[in-house]
Amino acid sequence: MTHALQHSPVLQALLAALPADRIRLGDAIGARHHTDWTRMDPQCPLALLLPRNTEEVSTMLRICHAHRQPVVAQGGLTGLVGGAHPQAHEVALSLERMNAIGEVDVSGGTLTVQAGAILESVQQAAEAAGFCCGLDIGARGSCTLGGNIATNAGGNRVIRYGMARDNLLGLEVVLADGTVVSSLNKMIKNNSGYDLKHLFIGSEGTLGIVTQAVLRLHPLPSTTQCALLALPDLDAALKVLREARARLGGSLSAFEVMWPNFYEFVTRLPGVDSPLQGQHGMYLLLEAQGGDEAQDGARFEQLLSHCLEQGWLADAAIAQSMQDQQRFWHLRDAVAEFPVHLPHRSTFDVSFPLDGMAQAVQQVEASAEAAWPGCTRMYFGHLGDNNLHIVIDVPGTQGSHAPAIEQLVYDCVGALQGAVSAEHGIGRKKRQHLAVTRSPEEIALMHTLKQALDPLGILNPGKVL
Template sequence: MDAGTDKPAASGETGIDPRYLHDWSGLERGTPRVLHRPRSTEEVAAIVAACDRDGSKITVQGGLTGLAGGAVPADGDVVINLERMNAIEHVDSLEGIMQVQAGATLQQVQLAAEAAGWYFPVDLGARGSCQVGGNASTNAGGIRVIRYGTMRDAVLGLEVVLADGSVVTSLTRLVKNSAGLDPRFLFIGSEGTLGIITRLTLRLQPKPGDTVTAFAALPSLDGVTSLLRDLRRALGPSLSAFEFMSTRFVDLSLRLTGVARPLETAAPWYVLLDATGAPGADVTPALHQALEHAMADGLVADCAVAANGAQGQRFWRVREGIPEILTELKPLINFDVGLPWVETRGFIERAEATLTARFPEATHLFFGHLGDNNIHVVSGPHRPVDFHAVDEIVYGELHGRRATISAEHGIGFIKKPFLHVTRSPEEIALLRRLKTALDLNATLNPGRVFD
């Protein structure tokens, strides 16, 4: 066995660590023929070229934190996992630009930016495991999208290995570049179906000032969207995170994490928010004033503003109790839909009512970022035989709401049957034409997004 490749043993055992056989979705498909863990773009290109010639199918893997099954291999697949391509190659501390290999974890990038006096704003709960190449491949967002945007807004350039093994290097450092079509937008969000991202040029941001965290109880779902509107108007770009959670989510997270309840006031909905000013600026007075107005208007029943960073972290621990919740409710189904704010209440009320009527023994949780239109739904435990019925209920409520079935986790295999809810026949036809043009033999991540 060489340093970069794990091959099947002579006895017929695969010799492949089971962790490479599935991602966080829990989907299982089969046993790959071989696992490659290359260290360079040149190694990736050689592997891909050989697979394209002999008809082998490739599964591309990053940190295996996806929830759509996109990184799960089938029997006989060739797996390319980029975890060894994790170098921070260069940081320009003058301009705030970083060049990295695709296997670098999000946390590595964040720490390297901080060490250089800058800030990388994309942030996910899986920061210690997820890789920036995978973040770009699914156009990940996270909790700071309301202020900084998604990975698409943080990537200036890419290096990509195409299905025939050729390498396209477009590692531009420029914010403005109108020299024809921009190749990066073909590959960001394409889930590895058009090419394998191997290196990235990332745009860093100035370090923000101090953050003030608040936790609020709200009597209605309409109040959640109204509060978001009013805070955006009052705080402008200082509003850096806005998370909403149902009372069932909060109660379960508190029980499983052991965190003290932030508010004694019982309410059907809660909001967790961050306000972050410029360095040296104190946004606390503006936040207090905005929340006082919200309470006077009846949008907020009660709220607490964290007295210090430690208390703010305890507030956030409620929202970040996802690993414990997912473990508690297994086997479960996890959704990350997106809707216009005006459609939020109707979707949640109808989806919750239908899920509760059909599956009264299961727990149905609603939470999300909302400021970027992202709503998460967790429903479980369920028998696997009921998974499709749960999918049909949730995705069925998206029809006619100008919605998406995937706001940040991608389509992969799991959401593929419902792509038509999000994309028109003409859009799907265009995606197929792009796939055929760039990967005629369906070598890269076949079967993801569409057949």
């Protein structure tokens, strides 16, 4: 510690301005802060900063700015693109001590939260006050609201509540030079000039540090209907999607499509069983959550009957209990076990226009089979959000084909005007593929914004752009 301090004016300045427990060096930082969920290339940062409030974040950034010291924001470190991954010469700024959750404003249905709060705690606070937090992702027990905002996260229930962006009314951010911009708006209508929060949502810690947010909450649903469905093909799934939107409206809460190779793989795993008979061309987990106990169940069953009559469904299992619902979701969530069963797989989080989805899967199938005959391929995703997840594994190669697999998938994304990132952002991992999805003019405008807000380039360098 003494050695690092002697040679670092920025660390000396930080220690002089802040209480000692706000700064950790060397072994005291802990390996957790050396990388994110990607586990890519772990690096011990120069220091770990642990502010307790917005003023301390401001002081830290003001000092780092004055010394041109690069800073990487860290939340729950569940990111899947290396966005919070530090370099050895960078300072990591963790929001983990800024986790206060305010009172729910019952009249407006809003909740003001510090950025380091764990998403699951935010959801629990909303529910305790009789509201629903529309934001929900698989990493809810570890990820932070600040990380969710910085990545514009969204998971299974985006079809109903939208992405993080759609659930935010206000933000407080600290700019690269330490300026605090507090825009903790609680009103739905506020067109008073530029809506600045949108600059920072999804900017992955490159434009400012999010310190607080105002969430827009939703009514807590009182009913849940859930079914696991077998369909002949993707075309039928798209027809069911249109019908479900028309008949269930805002209560449609999940539309998870699984291709047969995914379904057959997960139902062979220990503890995962299929409630459906036979083999089918496509599988669908359909869920609706509503507030009308008298009508919701009947409406859901009428939808399924109609789809069955139209020939869009081959088989259906409707959950009769909470245990059934959990069993169906367990099947979809078995993806969490892939790291154990396919440790060297390549995984992709991409989007395609719905009318190009079938072609995308066909193209990846054909190219992957031609390149690596018999390799494992799996497809699943949040179809209603255009989001496709792809898993490719070439057995016995220890992941050595990963760059070629990436090229194959992103060539397809480019050709069909998809997006290289649907949910997870760009971070470090997808940086070289940004131009597949964004035009030169879009990327030039991103650079202009970065230059305006962080002219010295100290915030999360080497990420996104």
